[in-house]
Amino acid sequence: MSSSTDPIPEVPLVQLLAPSGERMTDPQHSFDGDRAEIEALYRDLVMTRRVDTEAYALQRHGELGLWPPALGQEAAQIGSARALRDHDFAFPTYRDHGVAWCRGVDPTLLLGIFRGADLGGWDPADHGLALPNIIIGAQTLHATGYAMALSLEGLVGTGDPDRDSAVIAYFGDGATSQGDVSEALDWAAVHQSPVVFFCENNHYAISVPVASQTRVPIVQRAAGFGLPGVRVDGNDVLACLAVTRRALQRARDGEGPTLIEAVTYRMGAHTTSDDPSRYRDAAEVDGWKAKDPLDRVRRLLVAEGTTDQFFADLEDEADALGLRLRTACQQIPEPDLAELFDHVFVESTVENRQQQAEHVAWRDSIEGSVVAS
Template structure:
């Protein structure tokens, strides 16, 4: 790989940057790698590009809705689309994904209606989709906890005999998404250890976007995150997280390894959060504009567009895609404004499987308070 295409920031003088898989350069040129290959045709690349564009439209539309007061919060995924789309498209229908609160592209690729994401950040519901139907859990807010959930689920697959049978219609795998900041949480270390010890069919996919809110990754770890794998006894792969082809190829191989009963893999996808951590964050307080501009030159969408243009994709394809993205934006705006406000009394119905006396008393007190408040307001 041409070192000039390496998206990794300089490492500490005490560390050596491990090799990184890249199959598509920032200038849109195909790159070969002896370990991994993308063998799809132009139609598959066009489909991936569509996912990238639509994911970005969901993200930018939701950001605008938050700024207009329609959402309480939004965590932008701008710049991380390739890591999410590439890895998610490596999943089979019977695999299962455990996402973070920023993995809008993963939800899109698993067939989740993006209006459900809006409801979460409007504070109207907890997700609104059936995880069993889509093969993806509801977004996890507690940093790193989903890695334990994923490991437990993967252990269950093995116990149920759904791993290593050689039956492609049965053998299943799990993928757990988390950011570089989550690697500082004990949950992630515990998950890596349990998965390695039990050889669980789970892929740990770290979206290293360079910042845990405001803390840069080099303030969290002395070595590249992928090297954590060595300490737990599982293979690790570092991939250009802005390269959708490489992310797909690397994740596809790791998931198949898991389905075959060969155990877990840690993937570090080196990418960049071009926007804020959330809409309540001001990234200008902790990073320079020049740094952001440097990463914009590695935009994950632009490199695919350049490749498709060079390979002869028609202008009609891009025009139709732009129209579809615009239609999606219109639908999201309309749907957001039609989301009904929840009855807060229903919160008490989801605390326990079997309600307690104290829980019932608290609900009754809330209902009485709400009735009195509405009477005064009227």
């Protein structure tokens, strides 16, 4: 009989790039790309961080109502998203700015969501990316249903790389405490659906540490549902790419789902309304800053001969992106709230139309009084 004092078994962590910038090896996973591909990944990391830091600053200046920082989680997002093919589909969380970047979404569209001006502004079919999910864990069920549809449509296991498709669902460690995630894992396993469950374990569900949510590593849940699990260094973009690429191919080949636990760290606040200093100490944060996902890639590139000009040009490109984001944010038009009623029902009801008319009358009266004054 086990007890609460029994040791928790260690789970191997896939790592291909150490914080020092040194290449590592793993018996089952490898990164075979050249320096140009690593430079491209580094560009993704830098540009994603710039989107994040600019949006954070915009919120602090009152231009956004809220922003969920992804500082420290860039490698998990970039590595996994770059493993996707064009015809794959991703279901992100509200924090997956790097995934949106990799799927070709204009980052200014993210600003509209958190300014309260729109619901996202892109067509999911054009980017293979659903709109960010706010309801914690619900997107795992959406992803599982989409993956089941791929199987029913004969888009899995045909051997045709231009046809076979897979799905990836992103969620955090806090979401694993939601029943939706367990239901999705079970349903996907039973039906052998082509979906990869990608958990960004950033150690905190708002203020609740992961140790208060689960006694064993999250990846061990996979075995209980009958699917393979892989634990990867979530601050290692090369490892995240290699692990996700293999899991997605397994899904496309008709071999079923995989759970990936990317061990990373949220270096900033949960959102701009959060004060993380109230529930964690500075020493912990400093320890993870030493594992910064961008620094390790830069060290590798410098060691392998990337020129100073590359980094200078990239910094200029990031500055230009920052300026574009600031300008675009201030030019986002205010939404017409009357249009909200148009999206409540497929076929509007008498009550809905009446409420819309009442709102329009109230809005016009307010605007008229302002003009009159």
